[in-house]
Amino acid sequence: MRVNDTIGVLALQGDFREHLQALRAIGADAMAVRTAAELGRCQALVLPGGESTTIDKLARAFGVRDLIRERIAAGMPVYGSCAGMILLADRIEGGTSDQETFGGLDIVVRRNAFGRQVDSFEEDIDIAGIEGPPVRAVFIRAPAVLEVGQGVDVIGRTAAGAAGDRIVAVRSGNLLATSFHPEVTGDRRIHELFVKIARKEL
Numbered sequence: 572m573r574v575n576d577t578i579g580v581l582a583l584q585g586d587f588r589e590h591l592q593a594l595r596a597i598g599a600d601a602m603a604v605r606t607a608a609e610l611g612r613c614q615a616l617v618l619p620g621g622e623s624t625t626i627d628k629l630a631r632a633f634g635v636r637d638l639i640r641e642r643i644a645a646g647m648p649v650y651g652s653c654a655g656m657i658l659l660a661d662r663i664e665g666g667t668s669d670q671e672t673f674g675g676l677d678i679v680v681r682r683n684a685f686g687r688q689v690d691s692f693e694e695d696i697d698i699a700g701i702e703g704p705p706v707r708a709v710f711i712r713a714p715a716v717l718e719v720g721q722g723v724d725v726i727g728r729t730a731a732g733a734a735g736d737r738i739v740a741v742r743s744g745n746l747l748a749t750s751f752h753p754e755v756t757g758d759r760r761i762h763e764l765f766v767k768i769a770r771k772e773l
């Protein structure tokens with residue numbers, strides 16, 4: 572019997588409600604996390620899209636930042652979407668000088684890699700490990716991955732078109748990150764992938 576299957580969604584800022592809804596729609600036990608006690612009840616965590624600097628600042632203010640870092644280092648499964656990808660990255664290129672991340676994922680990201688808000692776009696992307704038609708990926712002032720370390724698998728990239736050939740989805744062990752927002756499309760396959768990773772089925 573599994574002791575605890577609960578997946579937390581960091582609910583300090585950003586589109587955490589959409590992630591909670593997506594997880595619940597596929598039958599996962601999901602809860603909003605704002606405090607250390609709440610994080611303690613979760614065995615996995617989703618870092619939503621939003622504004623990575625704000626989420627980092629609020630995580631410090633709410634006293635959960637160090638705990639999140641420790642749990643990631645200890646192997647907690649985490650999925651980061653957009654700002655969440657930035658927070659998971661070990662390094663940021665072009666970040667504000669005082670911007671730190673939770674880290675744990677050996678990648679270098681560039682914030683706002685596709686331009687400004689007005690340059691937001693959608694593209695169909697094949698994701699390694701996801702069956703069926705490509706995933707409709709929504710990019711909103713999205714980051715891109717510039718470098719991946721050893722042990723990090725690139726599982727999705729944009730086509731070499733207007734957006735360029737960019738790495739936008741990666742997995743490293745228990746950590747999954749996408750530049751885009753699957754929580755806004757109704758296609759639950761990225762969340763299903765994460766739930767399988769969290770349950771150690773993949």
Ligand SMILES: NC(=O)CC[C@H](N)C(=O)O
Nearest residue numbers: 620621622623653654712
């Ligand atoms: N949609 C998003 O999550 C945008 C991320 C935001 N541009 C950041 O740098 O944090």
